[in-house]
Structures are given as structure tokens and as C-alpha cells.
Amino acid sequence: MARRARYSRDPLGLRRALAGWLLPGLVAAMALLAALAVAGAQGAAALADRWQRGAAAAVTVQLPEAEAAQIERALGVLRGLPEVAEARAMDPARLAELLRPWLGGSAGLPLPAVIEIRLRDARADPVLVGDRLAASVPGAVVEAHGLWVQRLAALARSLQALSWVILVLVAGVAAAVVAVATRAGLAARRDAVEVLHGLGAQDSYIAGRFARRLGLLAAGGALLGTLAALPALALLAGLAAPWIADEQAGAVAAWGMLPWPALAAVPPLAFLVGWATAQATVRRWLRRLP
Structure with missing residues (x-):
């Protein structure tokens, strides 16, 4: 209870300084891209494995x-x-x-x-x-599909690598957005931060306040972006499983094919990115104070 009461107080006024929807909206857009990239990477890996295990062993024989x-x-x-x-x-x-x-x-x-x-x-x-x-x-003529399978598998691996590159870029842009929002919050509450710092507040306390607030905003935006990506991912999964004739069964199977563990990890990772970026930005700003 004491810890909850401590976090419920807002001595720096960060709820007012960081109350807009700009940061969560930007993080939501980037989380949507991250969810698509994660699903694309796992889907490409699954396709490459399926092609190599299945189609590589398929051979056709033509009889004149x-x-x-x-x-x-x-x-x-x-x-x-x-x-x-x-x-x-x-x-x-x-x-x-x-x-x-x-x-x-x-x-x-x-x-x-x-x-x-x-x-x-x-x-x-x-x-x-x-x-x-x-x-x-x-x-009789035997035709193997190994060469084509190798090319398709190489294409799938390239798409997988591209998806991870996109994911890294999205994380970098998210960190940059959080850093800008942190500096804006510091500028808006500069007087309060300087007074609290002058009274002996530790850098870890001030940085922790900013980090927690910005981490929660980033996690909330990431949750919204991930939820917004689910219908598109389910549609793509359904297109990748055309062998299911029944439409209702196909829809259920499409939702089951989604990479749920990876998608569930997007908001916590967004919180960590926001928390770490805010910590580093605030501590660097505080070191410049007299």
C-alpha cells in the first residue's frame, strides 16, 4: 500500500505535462508496424521450413x-x-x-x-x-522441385531478415520519439525539477518518475497498435491457409495461426524502450544542472 501511495503522488506534475495523445498515438503506429514485422518474420520462417521439409521431397514423373x-x-x-x-x-x-x-x-x-x-x-x-x-x-521423365524450393526458401529467409531490420528501425524510432517527449516534459516542468533537485532529491527518483510515466504511455500506445494489427494479421493468415474450405473454420484457424506470444510481448517491450530511454535522457539532463 505504501508503494502504491508513493506512485499515486505526482510531485512533478507529469500527468499534466505528459497528458497528450501524441506520444501514445505515435507509439501505436510504430507498434502496428512492429506487430506486422514480427508476424512477417515468423511467417516467413514457417514458410521456409514448410517448403524445405515438404516441397523439397516432392517429385513428379511424366509418362509420354x-x-x-x-x-x-x-x-x-x-x-x-x-x-x-x-x-x-x-x-x-x-x-x-x-x-x-x-x-x-x-x-x-x-x-x-x-x-x-x-x-x-x-x-x-x-x-x-x-x-x-x-x-x-x-x-519416363522425373522432375524434382529442389531448385525452386531452394530459391523460395532463400526468398523467405530474405523476407525474414528484412522483417527483423524493420523491427529494429521501429524500435529506434520509438526510442527517438520517447526521447523527444521526455525533453518536452523536462522543459515544461523545469522549475519543479530544479526545485526538487535542489532540495536533495536523487537523480534516480526524478528519472524514475519520468521513466514510469513515459513507459506506461508507450505501453498503452503499443497495446492499441497491436490490437489494431490483429484483423490485418488474421486476414493474411487466412489467405495463407486456403486449404480450409469452411469459412467459419478457416477464420478460427487463421486466428489460431497468429504468433500470440510475440504479439503479447510488444507492449512490455515498448514499456522497456520507453522506460530505458526516459531514464537515460533525464539522467543526462540532470548531470548538466549545477
Whole structure:
């Protein structure tokens, strides 16, 4: 109770000097950007991991003739290979639908048969699979997606690094805004600060008053900015999970995909940035007093 009563007093008049919405509004805007950057970094990392673990092990086999006997023979050979975890023939209707953006209506076109296989290990060499298949099924062509997956993973890692750079820049700008607000508060309450300092108040006490006030303002703005970012993040998460057909289930899954621990850490981190910046700014200002 004594500690609560001590903090409830405002001998420096900081509630009046630092009462505007400018600082919380600016911090809210930066927190929104920080939330987007954090979610982007984690999303890029998840995509890179998914591509490397999943798509890297996916291989397709094209057969020049879509004959049932040739398809069955190829499936028998592939399923007998130790490197292959799964092999299945692609439905011709699905193949036609995938080719529709490039070929339009594929009716009457001689389409090859396509077999989708998944390797047991993404590091397995698809060339060996193709050589063994070609010995039994002449004309079979194996296409691996490893090169494209590597490029996509490199792109995802670049986006992740860019997101962290943006996060660092946002933190730096937030610290600069808090420093400007602190100097404005010192200028507004200069007489009170000098009187209190002249009466023997320690620098830690005065700096702590400013730091607590500005830290709370920064945390409040960060909370508002993080809450404002949630709908946009949920929308992006829903677009990243198009495999859920039911709209209501997709919305629930999108909210569940958000990086809640990282988002919950934004307001406390904003408080720490505001607190530390105000402490450093006030202590440096007090050292210049006679």
C-alpha cells in the first residue's frame, strides 16, 4: 500500500505535462508496424521450413503415354524403391485444371500421365529414382522441385531478415520519439525539477518518475497498435491457409495461426524502450544542472 501511495503522488506534475495523445498515438503506429514485422518474420520462417521439409521431397514423373498398363507398371516400380514414401497417379481432371491458365480448355490435347511421388528423405537424389524408373518404363521423365524450393526458401529467409531490420528501425524510432517527449516534459516542468533537485532529491527518483510515466504511455500506445494489427494479421493468415474450405473454420484457424506470444510481448517491450530511454535522457539532463 505504501508503494502504491508513493506512485499515486505526482510531485512533478507529469500527468499534466505528459497528458497528450501524441506520444501514445505515435507509439501505436510504430507498434502496428512492429506487430506486422514480427508476424512477417515468423511467417516467413514457417514458410521456409514448410517448403524445405515438404516441397523439397516432392517429385513428379511424366509418362509420354497415358496408358493404364504403363501407369501401373511405373507405380509398381516406384512403390518398390526404398527412397519413395508415396506414389500416386494424378487425376486427369486435376491435371487439366492445373493447365487451364496456360492451355485453356485441354479437351482433345494429348496430355501425358503424371505421377506424384514423395521421397522419404528430402536429401535423397531424384536422379537415381529416375534412372531406376527409366530402366523399366522407357520415356519416363522425373522432375524434382529442389531448385525452386531452394530459391523460395532463400526468398523467405530474405523476407525474414528484412522483417527483423524493420523491427529494429521501429524500435529506434520509438526510442527517438520517447526521447523527444521526455525533453518536452523536462522543459515544461523545469522549475519543479530544479526545485526538487535542489532540495536533495536523487537523480534516480526524478528519472524514475519520468521513466514510469513515459513507459506506461508507450505501453498503452503499443497495446492499441497491436490490437489494431490483429484483423490485418488474421486476414493474411487466412489467405495463407486456403486449404480450409469452411469459412467459419478457416477464420478460427487463421486466428489460431497468429504468433500470440510475440504479439503479447510488444507492449512490455515498448514499456522497456520507453522506460530505458526516459531514464537515460533525464539522467543526462540532470548531470548538466549545477
